[in-house]
Amino acid sequence: MQSLxxxxxxxxxxxxxPVLTGLDFEAGPGEIVLVTGRNGAGKTSFLRAVAGLLRITxxxxxxxxxxxxxxxxxxxHRVGLLGHESFLYEDLTARExxxxxxxxTRSDPSGAxxxxxxxxxxxxxxxxxxxxxxxxxxxxxxxxxxxARNPELWLLDEPHASLDSWTREVLDxxxxxxxxAGATVLLVxxxxxxxxxxxxxxxxxxxxxxxxxxxxxEAIVAxxxxxxxxxxGHVA
Amino acid sequence: xxxxARLIAAKDLKIELRTKVTANQILPFAFVVxxxxxxxxxTSPGTLQKxxxxxxxxxxxxxxxxxxxxxxxxELDDNAGDGLLVYGVDHGGIFLGKVVAVFVQLFxxxxxxxxxVVVLYGSKVGGWPLMLASTFFATLGLSAxxxxxxxxxxxxxxxxxxxxxxxxxxxxxxxxxxxxxxxxALSGTSSIGDPWLRLLIVFAVVYLALxxxxxxxxxxx
Numbered sequence: 001m002q003s004l005x006x007x008x009x010x011x012x013x014x015x016x017x018p019v020l021t022g023l024d025f026e027a028g029p030g031e032i033v034l035v036t037g038r039n040g041a042g043k044t045s046f047l048r049a050v051a052g053l054l055r056i057t058x059x060x061x062x063x064x065x066x067x068x069x070x071x072x073x074x075x076x077h078r079v080g081l082l083g084h085e086s087f088l089y090e091d092l093t094a095r096e097x098x099x100x101x102x103x104x105t106r107s108d109p110s111g112a113x114x115x116x117x118x119x120x121x122x123x124x125x126x127x128x129x130x131x132x133x134x135x136x137x138x139x140x141x142x143x144x145x146x147x148a149r150n151p152e153l154w155l156l157d158e159p160h161a162s163l164d165s166w167t168r169e170v171l172d173x174x175x176x177x178x179x180x181a182g183a184t185v186l187l188v189x190x191x192x193x194x195x196x197x198x199x200x201x202x203x204x205x206x207x208x209x210x211x212x213x214x215x216x217x218e219a220i221v222a223x224x225x226x227x228x229x230x231x232x233g234h235v236a
Numbered sequence: 237x238x239x240x241a242r243l244i245a246a247k248d249l250k251i252e253l254r255t256k257v258t259a260n261q262i263l264p265f266a267f268v269v270x271x272x273x274x275x276x277x278x279t280s281p282g283t284l285q286k287x288x289x290x291x292x293x294x295x296x297x298x299x300x301x302x303x304x305x306x307x308x309x310x311e312l313d314d315n316a317g318d319g320l321l322v323y324g325v326d327h328g329g330i331f332l333g334k335v336v337a338v339f340v341q342l343f344x345x346x347x348x349x350x351x352x353v354v355v356l357y358g359s360k361v362g363g364w365p366l367m368l369a370s371t372f373f374a375t376l377g378l379s380a381x382x383x384x385x386x387x388x389x390x391x392x393x394x395x396x397x398x399x400x401x402x403x404x405x406x407x408x409x410x411x412x413x414x415x416x417x418x419x420x421a422l423s424g425t426s427s428i429g430d431p432w433l434r435l436l437i438v439f440a441v442v443y444l445a446l447x448x449x450x451x452x453x454x455x456x457x
Contacts, residue, residue, distance in 0.1 A: 053318055055456065072456070077324030087319025089310065091251045103243055104323035129254075138314075 003062070004029055004153060004184045005050055010059035012049050012208075019045035021208035022059070027201075032175075032185040034199035042208040043188045044083065047155045050186060051081045064152055077105050080151030082159050086142035090131035094121050094141045097130060101145040115148035116141075118174070119167055136162040143167070147174055154178065154185040172197040240326040244333025249340060251310060258341045262302045266349050269295040270356060284357035289418035292353050293411050296346055297378070297404065303341055304382030305399050307334050308390045317455070327452030331383060335447065338379040346371055363421030365428050370417035373436040374410050380443035381406050387454050409439055 005027040012020040019042055027033050037043050048054045050063055052072040061068050066075035088097050098112045116126050119140040130138055139162045146154070154175060160168050175185055175197055187199060204212035252258055273291050274284055284291075311317030320330055353359050361367070382403055389398040417432040 051322055053321060073321070073324060076322050079322065081322050085315035085318065087316050087322065088314050089247065089251060089316055090313055091254050092247070096250070100243070100247055101319075101323060104240070104320065104325050 002028060004064055005186070006060075006062045007049075008060045010049065010061050011057045012045060012054050013057045014045070014054060019054070019208055020049060023205075023209045025203065025210055025213075027184055027186065029182050029184055030179055031201060032179055032187060032197065032199045034202045035186055035188045035205060036202060037205035037211075041205045043205050044157055045208070046205060047081065047083065047157050047186060047188060050153070051079050051155055052076045053081075075153075078151055079153045079155060080146045080149055081155045081157070082139075082142055082146050083155070083157040086138050088130045088138060088141055091129060093127045093129050094133070094137075094144070095126045097141055098145045098148055102148055105149050107149045111148040111150070112144075115144045118147060119144050119170055134162075136164060136167070139163055140167055143171060150178070152183055154183060156185060157188045158190070159187070160189060169196065237326045237329040237332065240329025241332035241336065244320075244325070244330050245336040245340075246333075248307060248310060248334065248337035252337070252341060257306055258303065258345060262299050262306075262341075263345055263348060265302065266295040266299040266345060267352055269298055270349070270352055274356065281358045285359050288353050288357045288359040289422065290411075290415045291357075292346075292349060292418065293374070293414040295349055296342065296375075296414075297407055297411050299345055300338070300342055300378045300382050300407070301400050301403060303338050303345075304379070304386040304403070305396065307338050307383060308386040308395075312390060321455065327455055328448045330455065331447045331451035334383045335376070335379045335444070338383060339375055342375050342379060343371070346375065359422070361422070363424055363427065366417060366421035366430055366433060369428060370414060370421065370430070370433050370436055373433065373440045374414040374417075377410050377436060377440035377443055378407055380440060380447050381410075384443065384447040384451060384454070387451065391457060409435060413439070 003026045005025060007023050007025040010020050010023045010025075011018060021042075023042070023046065025046075035043050035046065045054060049056060049061070052063070052068050052075060055072065056069045059069070063075040064078050068075055089100070092100065094116065095112065098116060099109060101107075102109045102112055113122075116122060121137075121140055121144055125137065130141060133141070143159070143163075156175070159171055163171065173196065175183075179185055185197075187197065189197075200215070202212070202214055203210050270291055273294065277283060277287060311320065350361065354361060385402045385406060386399050389395045389402055392398050413432040413435040417430050417436065420430050420432065421427075
């Protein structure tokens with residue numbers, strides 16, 4: 001299988017702190033990989049490294065066929081990142097923000113209106129300045145920009161946070177459709193099991209590296225095996 | 237690069253038109269500088285007319301600190317600057333776009349400040365070719381150096397205090413050359429061939445080149 005994301009023994013040092021400590025990871029086209037792990041395990045750093053926003057200190061890393069150690073910027077415009085920050089300009093309207101993103105990424109501007117409408121940002125909301133929006137509405141604007149861009153690799157860091165159930169469903173169904181068309185998704189979420197975004201694999205990050213990698217079916221079996229033991233007190 | 241520069245400049249100017257930070261805060265601050273320094277020196281017209289070029293450029297220098305801090309702060313809210321990197325916007329385009337946006341705002345501010353100098357100090361304006369050329373290149377130099385150093389300071393927790401510390405010493409040749417060029421223009425002793433104008437041109441070209449080369453490294457941290 002052709003790898004769209006290939007990390008081999010990747011070390012990333014941010015400040016003086018190693019946030020990734022020899023991470024190995026592969027993902028191919030059409031995969032939805034759920035990235036799990038405790039707070040501070042390195043999940044967000046992993047996604048930011050894939051997006052080319054963290055400089056890789058050591059190891060080899062290829063994203064969409066680009067060596068991002070040598071050329072960290074060359075794959076970025078093909079990658080979509082929806083994270084804790086929405087990268088929006090507060091004094092621009094939702095429509096202006098989406099149009100700006102499309103121009104900046106040299107994407108087709110005709111998809112802006114339909115993308116905004118699909119997340120419920122039509123009419124008055126589309127022309128509201130972001131500074132006056134709630135956290136959920138801001139997330140919708142960032143999501144609309146991502147949908148309109150249609151990147152090849154989707155990096156979703158807690159994408160369901162702040163979203164209402166209707167928009168969560170829109171996000172899940174849209175991402176499922178993109179994956180069916182060949183896009184790849186790396187998903188960090190504590191709420192993925194509640195939605196219809198079904199991962200094909202589950203990887204666990206701990207201490208800045210991958211400590212578990214299984215197909216979803218294996219992960220479910222493992223979880224169900226552990227639960228009865230925990231309930232009967234065999235596992236502390 | 238040019239396309240991205242236009243995009244960034246248009247976005248920054250649109251934000252400025254909407255927030256009016258330059259009009260409502262930086263411009264009044266520049267006038268306060270003109271007035272306060274006049275009080276501190278001597279309010280007699282002869283003295284004020286003599287020091288008017290220096291006070292004008294001092295007010296512009298202080299205003300430019302606020303202006304370049306503002307242009308970088310736009311990208312810090314909601315980490316929008318990281319967004320520009322993810323979108324693959326050309327680093328040189330970001331730099332030039334920011335420089336153009338700051339230049340336009342400062343140039344308009346200088347026009348109004350010049351009117352203030354005429355009204356408050358009773359200065360007579362003349363030597364237009366040298367005055368316009370020196371103002372153009374001084375503003376360009378301040379914008380280019382200011383955007384570079386403000387971006388450099390933005391990674392620091394103490395960015396608000398670090399920008400003046402880094403930028404004012406670097407911009408002092410502009411303060412000196414701008415003042416001298418204006419004095420020469422007003423006295424009619426020199427025109428476009430003025431040596432101070434040449435210094436301003438060199439400063440602007442050097443900082444535009446340095447910014448275009450190094451801004452990407454600064455952005456990427």
